Amino acid sequence: MLLQQTTRLAAPLGSPRKGYERSMTVKLTVIYGNPTDPEAFEQHYQEVHLPLVQKVPNLQRAELAKVFPKEDGTPTPKYRTADLYFADYDTAVAALGSPEGGAAAKDAMQLATGGVDFLLSDIEQS
Numbered sequence: 001m002l003l004q005q006t007t008r009l010a011a012p013l014g015s016p017r018k019g020y021e022r023s024m025t026v027k028l029t030v031i032y033g034n035p036t037d038p039e040a041f042e043q044h045y046q047e048v049h050l051p052l053v054q055k056v057p058n059l060q061r062a063e064l065a066k067v068f069p070k071e072d073g074t075p076t077p078k079y080r081t082a083d084l085y086f087a088d089y090d091t092a093v094a095a096l097g098s099p100e101g102g103a104a105a106k107d108a109m110q111l112a113t114g115g116v117d118f119l120l121s122d123i124e125q126s
Contacts, residue, residue: 025085025087025088025122025126026085026086026089026092026120026123027083027084027085027086027120027123028084028096028121029082029118029119029121030081030082030083030084030116030117031078031081031117031118032079032080032082032108032111032114032115033112033114033115034079034114035113036113036114037113041079041111041113044111045080048111049104049108050064052103052104052107053084055100055104056095056098057098057100058086058094059085060085060087062083062084062085063082064080064081064082066079067079067080067081089120092120096120105118
């Protein structure tokens with residue numbers, strides 16, 4: 001079950017994390033800046049990028065979102081977000097280091113004419 005949390009303490013060998021942390025679901029948050037050509041971004045995102053993301057191994061779930069436009073018409077601080085969920089840290093790192101994960105990350109960086117940020121996080125509560 002995706003929302004199930006494990007409360008055992010874990011300190012995996014080779015993990016860059018310091019100290020002991022709870023082993024839980026992990027998510028990769030991808031934050032896209034405002035693209036130079038939103039229409040071209042959306043076309044590539046739907047037709048090319050999402051099919052690449054769907055091939056990432058051990059991906060449990062994905063949440064895709066588009067930032068609401070600002071009421072005053074000024075640019076939004078960011079354009080889109082994507083949250084990709086994995087069972088744990090080691091599974092996420094392996095998936096992102098796989099050929100499929102690498103292809104999706106490379107495409108995200110090429111697609112993101114307004115910049116892109118990647119954040120890997122332990123989910124503490126849901």
